[in-house]
Amino acid sequence: MDISLVIPLIDEAESLPELSAWIERVMNENHYSYEIIYVDDGSSDNSWQVIENLRAKNSNIKGIKFQRNYGKSAGLNEGFRAAQGDVVVTMDSDLQDSPDEIPGLRKMLLEDGYDLVSGWKKKRYDNTFTKNIPSRFFNAVTRKVSGIKLHDFNCGLKAYRYRVIKGIEVYGEMHRYIPVLAKWAGFKKIGEKVVEHRPRKYGKSKFGWRRFLNGFLDILSISFVGKFSKRPMHFFGLWGTLFFLVGLGISVYLIISKFIDYNFTLTNRPGFYLALTSLIVGMQLFLAGFIGELISRNAPGRNSYLVEKKTGL
Numbered sequence: 001m002d003i004s005l006v007i008p009l010i011d012e013a014e015s016l017p018e019l020s021a022w023i024e025r026v027m028n029e030n031h032y033s034y035e036i037i038y039v040d041d042g043s044s045d046n047s048w049q050v051i052e053n054l055r056a057k058n059s060n061i062k063g064i065k066f067q068r069n070y071g072k073s074a075g076l077n078e079g080f081r082a083a084q085g086d087v088v089v090t091m092d093s094d095l096q097d098s099p100d101e102i103p104g105l106r107k108m109l110l111e112d113g114y115d116l117v118s119g120w121k122k123k124r125y126d127n128t129f130t131k132n133i134p135s136r137f138f139n140a141v142t143r144k145v146s147g148i149k150l151h152d153f154n155c156g157l158k159a160y161r162y163r164v165i166k167g168i169e170v171y172g173e174m175h176r177y178i179p180v181l182a183k184w185a186g187f188k189k190i191g192e193k194v195v196e197h198r199p200r201k202y203g204k205s206k207f208g209w210r211r212f213l214n215g216f217l218d219i220l221s222i223s224f225v226g227k228f229s230k231r232p233m234h235f236f237g238l239w240g241t242l243f244f245l246v247g248l249g250i251s252v253y254l255i256i257s258k259f260i261d262y263n264f265t266l267t268n269r270p271g272f273y274l275a276l277t278s279l280i281v282g283m284q285l286f287l288a289g290f291i292g293e294l295i296s297r298n299a300p301g302r303n304s305y306l307v308e309k310k311t312g313l
Contacts, residue, residue, distance in 0.1 A: 116179060
């Protein structure tokens with residue numbers, strides 16, 4: 001199969017027939033074998049009924065239905081598990097992403113050798129203050145933290161080689177940082193393509209102000225996991241050692257002061273409690289790192305690594 005399209009959605013019944021017809025036209029014009037995987041993330045409208053009707057007319061359309069809303073990351077993860085195409089394309093279901101971009105994205109993967117190509121909505125039709133400015137801020141932070149030079153990490157229109165989507169797990173709200181997940185999994189060749197962004201035709205945006213806080217917390221989480229998931233002692237052990245040495249140094253100072261001045265009272269000094277706290281925190285951090293190493297060393301898949309075959313994708 002040439003292309004799998006993974007499209008998570010919630011309450012987008014109005015846009016699905018038009019989107020499906022548009023995708024079908026692009027696929028037929030380019031003679032692609034394809035599948036469209038709609039992931040219904042607990043819609044409260046008749047989106048699932050629309051998917052079933054579309055499936056009856058086009059056998060290339062498939063559907064996954066969640067009993068309740070689990071979020072876009074869960075939808076993408078389940079879609080990735082079901083995808084079978086050599087190239088996997090993700091896009092939003094609200095018609096703001098253009099299926100006409102698919103051939104160009106696929107060409108960059110197959111001819112230019114990219115593992116992942118992310119769309120860049122250079123000209124946007126969103127509200128400047130509630131979307132554009134916060135989006136630019138988080139993109140700048142993500143570029144700095146990850147070292148990946150993309151302008152729009154959160155663009156829903158992306159293309160992946162098959163082995164990329166099978167080598168990552170999208171959880172929580174990590175759909176914003178799939179390029180970062182791919183990089184941590186060993187896929188280094190990540191590209192970008194300017195894509196068309198269209199005004200929303202039906203419904204309204206499903207993302208509120210909480211995405212700003214969640215996005216900030218997610219980038220901290222993914223940065224930590226990516227760097228220290230296989231070597232937790234490097235983080236906890238370092239900070240544990242520093243705290244322990246600070247506490248030990250203060251303790252030595254207090255003991256020497258007591259020898260010099262017999263009337264020197266240890267327990268009445270703030271340094272005594274600071275030293276005690278630092279020693280305890282240091283030991284706890286060091287033990288956390290030690291336990292983390294034991295868990296990491298014995299976790300399933302610890303010694304399994306992604307091996308790139310010389311043939312195929």
